[in-house]
Amino acid sequence: MPELPEVETVRRGLAPVMEGARILAVDQRRPNLRFAFPEDFSGRLEGATIVRLGRRAKYLLAELDTGETLVCHLGMSGSFRIEARDGTDLPGVFHMPRGKESVHDHVIFELDGPAGHARVLYNDPRRFGYMDLIATDLIDRHPWFSALGVEPVGNELSAPYLAERFRNKKAPLKAALLDQSIIAGLGNIYVCEAMWRSRLAPKRLAGELVTKAGAPREKLDRLVPAIRDVIAEAIEAGGSSLRDHIQTDGTLGYFQHRFSVYDREGEACKRAECDGTVTRIVQSGRSTFYCPRCQTG
DNA sequence: CCTTGAACCTGGGCGC
């Protein structure tokens, strides 16, 4: 499911009930998701207090007062929802119909926090998500994190940085932008959208956005703000809600209505002066949506 | 290095 804006939306929704909350109980309903849960998963969580709920790339990080951090990745179909004491869902973060049990509720956290008693449920039909407990001071050296690139929103993402990373790179731009070790948190939707915004061709080789001397070309200067803006706007909109993740209360996740190319195969290009048609191709086994008429840079 | 294809899973949509 989730690219950075969706994970950030989940973080913001969970933070009010999780930050400062004590974990009363953890119901781990199966031995594994994508990977096996760590040894004594519930035992290491129960009794701990969540100091802070953070995010790095597409990872959710619940820092505990035990020196460990609960690390969650939502894979393709993972979601969290919050149930209040009376069993009804709170508005905010959920994708399931209100109050409905699911065989895909794999982990349930019982919390006692500033907002009172609440249950936080992790649901993941495809089980591509995963969780682990990692010593907080070792996270940066953990294999999942040590190679991650820069966050797309912030000062670290700059044309000179991308020029350095793209220089002499033979991979298509699409593949380079999905590479988490260059920019961390972009996924298929926002890569397509950023390339459309900057009028860049998905098949263009990443190295072609850089001069022989290693300086950013004008194409790269266009790309950087396109990435930053699309991610910032998507976070502002509460991310995108697709397919089984359609919001039921309409308060979150409406960026899908602002897609310019993603999932719009055969429809008209939205650029004012352009009469092109959005086309779908497959690159590295994944759909790329773009307008061949105006994305020629 | 780079690319492709497959693997991990379940479910929705579509054509017949």
Next chain:
DNA sequence: TGCGCCCAGGTTCAAG
């Protein structure tokens, strides 16, 4: 109504 096929927001691994 059912079946088979294709597709899906991610990551990782093998093989060419």
